[in-house]
Amino acid sequence: MKPIYLDYNATTPIAPEVAEAMLPFLTEFGNPSSDHIFGRKTKAAVNTARQQVADFINCSPDEIYFTSGGSESNNWALKGLAFSQPDAHILTSEIEHPAIIEVCKYLASKGVKITFIPVRSSGVIDMARLAEIIQTGNVSLISVMHANNEVGTIQPIKELMEMAKIQRIPVHTDAAQSLGKIPVDVQDIEVDLLSIAGHKLYAPKGIGALFCREGVMLENLIHGAGHERGRRAGTENVLLIVALGKACELAKKRIVIQQKQVAVLRDYLQHKLIENIADVKINGADAPRLPNTLSISIRDVQSQDILHQIEGEIACSAGSACHAGMVTISPVLRAMQVPDNYAAGTLRLSLGVSTSKNEIETAARLIIGAVRDLRR
Secondary structure, eight states: OOOEEOBTTTOOOOOHHHHHHHGGGGTOOOOTTOSSHHHHHHHHHHHHHHHHHHHHHTSOGGGEEEESSHHHHHHHHHHHHHTTSTTOEEEEETTOOHHHHHHHHHHHHTTOEEEEEOBOTTSOBOHHHHHHHHTTSOOOEEEOOSBOTTTOBBOOHHHHHHHHHHTTOOEEEEOTTTBTTBOOOHHHHOOSEEEEEGGGTTSOTTOEEEEEOTTOOOOOSBOSSSGGGGTBOSOOOHHHHHHHHHHHHHHHHTHHIIIIIIHHHHHHHHHHHHHHSSSEEETTTTSOBOTTEEEEEETTSOHHHHHHHTTTTEEOEESEEEETTEEEEOHHHHHTTOOHHHHTTEEEEEOOTTOOHHHHHHHHHHHHHHHHHHHO
């Protein structure tokens, strides 16, 4: 039997509509910079995709820059701003993706001041602490993820932005996990920089984008010719750019499915597990969450043991790892102060638009059975 896929936060399959849009560009080989029929065809395709991405988040196409993915977009946002000004100071949260945390560690090694803001047990950033630091007036950039990849908590970006505007601090958000699952409108949340990852959106891996609001000063990422308005040199990957554009167009159309249909199935799975497994904790349950994400911590079992029990039947992620008998808890769960005897047994179950109720019924039964076996 084909395993049940419940790891959509890790990556999504390529949507059939996206694959179909890519097909012509397996043979359309023109360079978009070439001023002849072959180049004009591919340039038109890149321009269409840029408009599709811009329409998806409600911005101008001139504010969209194509990258190789979410990690590159995050690197560009943080390094580009840090290197564009002296004595930079960046604020970020303790539960960011490594594509932010590791960039901050690198920048710290180069003399950039980095301050990590704690989160509450709900998984939401400590806004009071953030306000304290912002009021000092020496902050260059705030980077806080829109939604957490592990527990699904949605951060109060609009409220954060209101604080930042008073001090004229630019704000970046990593929206890799939120895009396509909840509405994201940059005119509404007003951020200055926003990262997009294609493979979280039913597009292929290796493509993403950075929204950079007009007027934001950002150091160029790659120096060379005039691609991406001179800010990221390198001949455009037309095939993948077309894929991202189509994926964004598709995501915009089916956002309601994600918010309603997928959320109903997530809640049903949560209910089944709580009802049949004693001593569990739903991480982030006290905060707004992505409609597809369930992070559940099960007391006195280890997630690696559960994964071993359901191997080949369910594909999902763990919130801890065991190496040579030592259990390592994820930094996100640590920051949320989840007790060790719960955190060690954490599963992240993330659903997609093709997840069925039959799959959820089967997954619940298998997880419940695995936990009961381990507790015996």
